[in-house]
Amino acid sequence: xxxxxxxxxxxxxxxxxxxxxxxxxxxxxxxxxxxxxxxxxxxxxxxxxxxxxxxxxxxxxxxxxxxxxxxxxxxxxxxxxxxxxxxxxxxxxxxxxxxxxxxxxxxxxxxxxxxxxxxxxxxxxxxxxxxxxxxxxxxxxxxxxxxxxxxxxxxxxxxxxxxxxxxxxxxxxxxxxxxxxxxxxxxxxxxxxxxxxxxxxxxxxxxxxxxxxxxxxxxxxxxxxxxxxxxxxxxxxxxxxxxxxxxxxxxxxxxxxxxxxxxxxxxxxxxxxxxxxxxxxxxxx
Amino acid sequence: xxxxxxxxxxxxxxxxxxxxxxxxxxxxxxxxxxxxxxxxxxxxxxxxxxxxxxxxxxxxxxxxxxxxxxxxxxxxxxxxxxxxxxxxxxxxxxxxxxxxxxxxxxxxxxxxxxxxxxxxxxxxxxxxxxxxxxxxxxxxxxxxxxxxxxxxxxxxxxxxxxxxxxxxxxxxxxxxxxxxxxxxxxxxxxxxxxxxxxxxxxxxxxxxxxxxxxxxxxxxxxxxxxxxxxxxxxxxxxxxxxxxxxxxxxxxxxxxxxxxxxxxxxxxxxxxxxxxxxxxxxxxxxxxxxxxxxxxxxxxxxxxxxx
Numbered sequence: 001x002x003x004x005x006x007x008x009x010x011x012x013x014x015x016x017x018x019x020x021x022x023x024x025x026x027x028x029x030x031x032x033x034x035x036x037x038x039x040x041x042x043x044x045x046x047x048x049x050x051x052x053x054x055x056x057x058x059x060x061x062x063x064x065x066x067x068x069x070x071x072x073x074x075x076x077x078x079x080x081x082x083x084x085x086x087x088x089x090x091x092x093x094x095x096x097x098x099x100x101x102x103x104x105x106x107x108x109x110x111x112x113x114x115x116x117x118x119x120x121x122x123x124x125x126x127x128x129x130x131x132x133x134x135x136x137x138x139x140x141x142x143x144x145x146x147x148x149x150x151x152x153x154x155x156x157x158x159x160x161x162x163x164x165x166x167x168x169x170x171x172x173x174x175x176x177x178x179x180x181x182x183x184x185x186x187x188x189x190x191x192x193x194x195x196x197x198x199x200x201x202x203x204x205x206x207x208x209x210x211x212x213x214x215x216x217x218x219x220x221x222x223x224x225x226x227x228x229x230x231x232x233x234x235x236x237x238x239x240x241x242x243x244x245x246x247x248x249x250x251x252x253x254x255x256x257x258x259x260x261x262x263x264x265x266x267x268x269x270x271x272x273x274x275x276x277x278x279x280x281x282x283x284x285x
Numbered sequence: 286x287x288x289x290x291x292x293x294x295x296x297x298x299x300x301x302x303x304x305x306x307x308x309x310x311x312x313x314x315x316x317x318x319x320x321x322x323x324x325x326x327x328x329x330x331x332x333x334x335x336x337x338x339x340x341x342x343x344x345x346x347x348x349x350x351x352x353x354x355x356x357x358x359x360x361x362x363x364x365x366x367x368x369x370x371x372x373x374x375x376x377x378x379x380x381x382x383x384x385x386x387x388x389x390x391x392x393x394x395x396x397x398x399x400x401x402x403x404x405x406x407x408x409x410x411x412x413x414x415x416x417x418x419x420x421x422x423x424x425x426x427x428x429x430x431x432x433x434x435x436x437x438x439x440x441x442x443x444x445x446x447x448x449x450x451x452x453x454x455x456x457x458x459x460x461x462x463x464x465x466x467x468x469x470x471x472x473x474x475x476x477x478x479x480x481x482x483x484x485x486x487x488x489x490x491x492x493x494x495x496x497x498x499x500x501x502x503x504x505x506x507x508x509x510x511x512x513x514x515x516x517x518x519x520x521x522x523x524x525x526x527x528x529x530x531x532x533x534x535x536x537x538x539x540x541x542x543x544x545x546x547x548x549x550x551x552x553x554x555x556x557x558x559x560x561x562x563x564x565x566x567x568x569x570x571x572x573x574x575x576x577x578x579x580x581x582x583x584x585x586x587x588x589x590x591x592x
Binding site: 071078079080082087098099103104105 | 288289291292293295296299300382385386387389390391392393394395396397588
């Protein structure tokens, strides 16, 4: 399988702070990868390096290009929506379409107009007249109309209400994703994207603490709901995290076979959010 | 590259509508002033009629010179306003996109930082002067039309008094040359403004003006020299474009045996000396300074990572 993003020993310093610390990973074509991490974990820095917005140490190749040095070529095949990359407020919808049509070789204006026709966005509106949700809809319509190989989403739905968030991911899957395109996404609202991910990466303190495909998760991680004595027995398998829910202990195990936990309580596959907490807290402990 | 420059410059005109709104407002005010002025003097019938008679009896050269003075006085308002516009535009050009946080969006589009900054430099040094020039020409025509209607109503031969007298070609060619030369001559300031607008976190106007005010002062206090003061002063008023003149102040000096006062025809083009302009060290050193600042602005936009 071809790698669209290939990172080997990538680091990024801000002064003496290591924002990204010797990170290596691959992202294959056609995957939807979630990059999850607490605030200040280095997510945005890593995405910036992938987008060529910041230089970094180590070897980083995106679509076979050096992102920082070949940013223009790269941007013909990458799109991104970031909470911090807001659309200019003074521009009109049609003006922005005119502009992108003139400078982007892979933009289909008719497709963008088709998508916009399904929304309440008027072509002669200025961006400042649109609600935050509509601006994100507009941005997604533009990006869906660009025939890009890689889409990077950095907290794309921050500050949106639940209806817009659901619609955003719905449109992303229906209009944008076709199995050929690749998406790298970061968000705090893990539960909302859990079902659309094919791959998962956790980042903490600039290091990747988990990198797995969603299919592999049930085989690698297991959660046990147990009462006092059962929990004591299960602790011999060294849980990576424990919490208490309604008087029961919830223990999470990594690389422990389900068979060995049978009979000690209820065994299930952990949700991404719980797994995230376990891995990040585990790392901190 | 050329297509994207057009798109980028069009984008600048969408964002900075003052580029054409401001000269249009001035054109409107100037035209209104022409109308009110004529209404105001209409009360003095006798004096006006005498004036028309006097003008009709002037020689061709004098009538042409009178029209030249009228046209220059109209143009000068625009030139002054244009430079205020250029300064504010350049100070805002790379600052606004950071302030409204749209810079990352613009950088997500396949354009290099060089292309983007270049489009802003072209807008400041070429597009704004050209738009101003077009509006100056239109204003000349409108004011002359208003004047001719007013004089015509009083029985004057306006074709003779105005339309055959106004040296349009000479005036407009010289104005355009002057505007373009001024762009090149003042380009180091524009480069500096673009650079400040690329790096400053706040108040670009203040940050840009401080060194211009403080450097000559510091130099005078510490070194007792005035290299900076002279450089800024020469740059501001002594453009080596005028034949036989060191600066524009001479135009206003009295008692000189000046071309404008004689019988020979007054040609603005004849006053310009492009050879002298293009061979002046000041011009080329200014262009080099401008290029350095613009390169620095591109570098800052590309490498700075504070979003």
